[in-house]
Amino acid sequence: MLILFEKIGGKVGLISEQDKEYLKTEFSKNIKRKVQLLYFTDQEKESDYTVQTKELLEELVSLNDNLSLVIKNCDDEKSMKSENLTLCPSIKVKSERNGFMNFYGIPAGHEFTSFIEAINDMGGDNLPLSEDIIEDLKQIDKPIDIKVFITHGCPHCPGAVRNAHTFSLVNDNIKSSMVDANYFDKVSRENQVSSVPHIVINDKVNFTGNMPPRIFLDKIKEALK
Amino acid sequence: MDLSLNRQSKKSEKKHFSAGIIGSGPAGLTAAIYLGRSKIDTVVFEKIAPGGYIINVEKIENYPGFVEGISGQELGKLYVQHAKRFGAEIIDEEITKLELDKTPFITESSNESYTADSLIIACGSSSRKIGVPGEEEFIHKGISFCAACDAPFFEGENVVVVGAGNSGVQEALYISKFAKHITIVEFLDHPTCEPILLDRINKNDKIELLTSHTVVGFKGDKFLESVEIKDVSGGEIKPIKAKGSFIYAGEVPNSDLVKDKLELDKNGYILTDKHLKTSVKGVFAAGNVRDTTFRQVATAIGDGAVAAHEAYKYLEENK
Numbered sequence: 001m002l003i004l005f006e007k008i009g010g011k012v013g014l015i016s017e018q019d020k021e022y023l024k025t026e027f028s029k030n031i032k033r034k035v036q037l038l039y040f041t042d043q044e045k046e047s048d049y050t051v052q053t054k055e056l057l058e059e060l061v062s063l064n065d066n067l068s069l070v071i072k073n074c075d076d077e078k079s080m081k082s083e084n085l086t087l088c089p090s091i092k093v094k095s096e097r098n099g100f101m102n103f104y105g106i107p108a109g110h111e112f113t114s115f116i117e118a119i120n121d122m123g124g125d126n127l128p129l130s131e132d133i134i135e136d137l138k139q140i141d142k143p144i145d146i147k148v149f150i151t152h153g154c155p156h157c158p159g160a161v162r163n164a165h166t167f168s169l170v171n172d173n174i175k176s177s178m179v180d181a182n183y184f185d186k187v188s189r190e191n192q193v194s195s196v197p198h199i200v201i202n203d204k205v206n207f208t209g210n211m212p213p214r215i216f217l218d219k220i221k222e223a224l225k
Numbered sequence: 226m227d228l229s230l231n232r233q234s235k236k237s238e239k240k241h242f243s244a245g246i247i248g249s250g251p252a253g254l255t256a257a258i259y260l261g262r263s264k265i266d267t268v269v270f271e272k273i274a275p276g277g278y279i280i281n282v283e284k285i286e287n288y289p290g291f292v293e294g295i296s297g298q299e300l301g302k303l304y305v306q307h308a309k310r311f312g313a314e315i316i317d318e319e320i321t322k323l324e325l326d327k328t329p330f331i332t333e334s335s336n337e338s339y340t341a342d343s344l345i346i347a348c349g350s351s352s353r354k355i356g357v358p359g360e361e362e363f364i365h366k367g368i369s370f371c372a373a374c375d376a377p378f379f380e381g382e383n384v385v386v387v388g389a390g391n392s393g394v395q396e397a398l399y400i401s402k403f404a405k406h407i408t409i410v411e412f413l414d415h416p417t418c419e420p421i422l423l424d425r426i427n428k429n430d431k432i433e434l435l436t437s438h439t440v441v442g443f444k445g446d447k448f449l450e451s452v453e454i455k456d457v458s459g460g461e462i463k464p465i466k467a468k469g470s471f472i473y474a475g476e477v478p479n480s481d482l483v484k485d486k487l488e489l490d491k492n493g494y495i496l497t498d499k500h501l502k503t504s505v506k507g508v509f510a511a512g513n514v515r516d517t518t519f520r521q522v523a524t525a526i527g528d529g530a531v532a533a534h535e536a537y538k539y540l541e542e543n544k
Contacts, residue, residue, distance in 0.1 A: 154374035195365035
């Protein structure tokens with residue numbers, strides 16, 4: 001695990017030169033198509049949180065020519081709706097590849113890993129799921145909305161986010177979002193989150209912990225009943 | 226902003242290795258460093274994130290060389306860099322099945338199957354549950370074993386920490402950044418943490434240490450509302466109002482993977498000899514998962530070195 005603990009002027013954490021080189025190599029190896037980071041933010045109410053997010057995204061897209069950043073205001077309700085987004089700020093990782101990989105809040109701490117994985121997955125052809133799981137996922141014919149609540153200090157959370165995101169690559173009916181439980185504390189309370197990763201499927205089924213893909217899939221099936 | 230980037234490889238092209246290490250904590254990654262330097266092609270399988278249990282620890286202060294201490298995450302990062310420098314491959318797949326009846330040994334994850342001529346089991350340990358009424362009901366509903374994950378949910382609340390060993394006290398100090406008041410409940414008549422940690426909780430106005438008491442239950446409606454405690458010498462059960470409780474009352478070995486394949490002690494720890502050999506030739510155990518008397522980063526490091534040395538000798542003798 002590579003961990004970056006940079007605080008520049010107590011304000012912004014940027015990617016170290018060493019990590020930039022690593023990410024450049026990884027991105028050039030994995031990214032085979034255009035990937036857009038669509039960042040919805042409230043530009044009139046900027047905070048350290050949203051400013052840091054923007055700077056992080058700008059640094060990331062500078063590392064590979066296939067990456068681009070589009071920034072929109074959350075009050076652009078039409079765009080938010082067309083992207084199926086409900087919370088602000090949010091970062092959606094998009095490409096021509098099927099999949100709905102979204103991050104409500106800043107993907108910092110341990111979640112930086114799942115964010116990089118989402119970029120690599122959207123830009124590449126990787127599908128880290130077994131054949132039987134893929135076949136089962138393909139059978140889902142109703143909308144599935146997965147929210148994975150996380151905290152930045154949680155080492156177990158990126159695995160749950162990755163599972164949910166990769167499920168969305170298999171079937172357009174599946175939409176997956178990471179939710180920063182501390183930033184969206186009201187949403188967390190509404191969903192009774194007191195431990196992470198906490199996964200909510202279609203606002204109907206919820207469970208806690210980074211479960212193997214098969215158990216996660218069983219929970220999706222439970223939500224479809 | 227803190228950013229943690231897990232750099233391990235996603236999928237390996239190779240399916241056979243001379244040495245396979247299950248677990249990427251201090252013991253497993255030290256073994257990988259030593260085997261790599263011996264030019265043994267080595268794979269490390271990791272379940273959650275490289276570093277093992279220490280990635281949950283905010284600061285490790287008793288590991289030599291880091292005078293001011295080092296975060297568990299940062300130390301884990303260094304171990305990974307060090308192991309990779311000498312050629313170890315790290316695969317982020319949980320091994321769910323082992324076949325040790327014949328060599329090469331077979332290790333299976335949910336995605337892939339790999340073989341290895343020798344194995345080092347370094348799966349570590351997990352927090353032990355205390356087995357009292359309400360515990361199962363309120364796990365993830367107020368009860369947690371991971372302060373780094375869940376402490377922020379208890380901002381301004383009362384919290385009970387079970388256990389006054391090093392882990393309990395260290396985590397209580399971390400939780401005090403968020404909680405209003407923390408009661409550490411210890412059933413012994415004294416804390417078992419290092420004296421330096423005791424000094425710190427004594428100076429922390431938010432933390433109260435209650436010795437000679439035991440937790441006898443957890444109560445609440447949908448979520449935890451109180452922790453019931455009792456004086457070990459008798460008396461009435463008393464409730465402590467708390468929305469959160471973190472349990473650090475010892476450990477259980479992560480030995481389920483090998484429970485019917487290797488000899489274990491009565492508590493589930495893998496039995497080894499002084500060469501860290503297990504009951505199966507060619508399989509070694511290192512770190513918190515084996516029967517040892519003291520479980521620290523420093524002791525796990527030593528185990529990793531010994532296990533690697535013995536695995537190397539075994540591979541040389543069985544070429």
